[in-house]
Amino acid sequence: MPLTLAEWLQLPTDLAEYRITDPRVIARFEKFFIRGADDECWLWQGGMINGRRSGAYGGFSADRQTQLAHRIAHRIYIGPIPVGLKVCHICDNPRCVNYVKHLFLGTDQENMLDASIKGKLHGGIRTAIFPPGWSE
Numbered sequence: 001m002p003l004t005l006a007e008w009l010q011l012p013t014d015l016a017e018y019r020i021t022d023p024r025v026i027a028r029f030e031k032f033f034i035r036g037a038d039d040e041c042w043l044w045q046g047g048m049i050n051g052r053r054s055g056a057y058g059g060f061s062a063d064r065q066t067q068l069a070h071r072i073a074h075r076i077y078i079g080p081i082p083v084g085l086k087v088c089h090i091c092d093n094p095r096c097v098n099y100v101k102h103l104f105l106g107t108d109q110e111n112m113l114d115a116s117i118k119g120k121l122h123g124g125i126r127t128a129i130f131p132p133g134w135s136e
């Protein structure tokens, strides 16, 4: 079952990548993409990170490290990322940061397997969790 919003908000925040609220970070982030229509991909225009399988992801420097731009978009505009979850694209476009319609929290088979091998898996968050306002 997908988590409800109430359940999602109750996930322990110390196990999450926190929500980004610093206006300086947000202003810097917003220089690197242009908002289009809700159904379009909003392509990252800044630096890129090469993914193992999916091609190049947008990269953004925060907390003194280069991070995936679509994860930062989630943390700015939607909320924290609970531990073990991945920010996925419904559009399969790794450069896309359309947080309105194209990003959702989910798990990655490879990440899940990796986490279970390392004994880090804490519980059964397996279904995709859709942010408030997301609809098909």
Ligand SMILES: [Zn+2]
Pocket (backbone or CB within 6 Å): 040, 041, 042, 089, 091, 092, 093, 096, 097, 098, 102
């Ligand atoms: Zn997209």
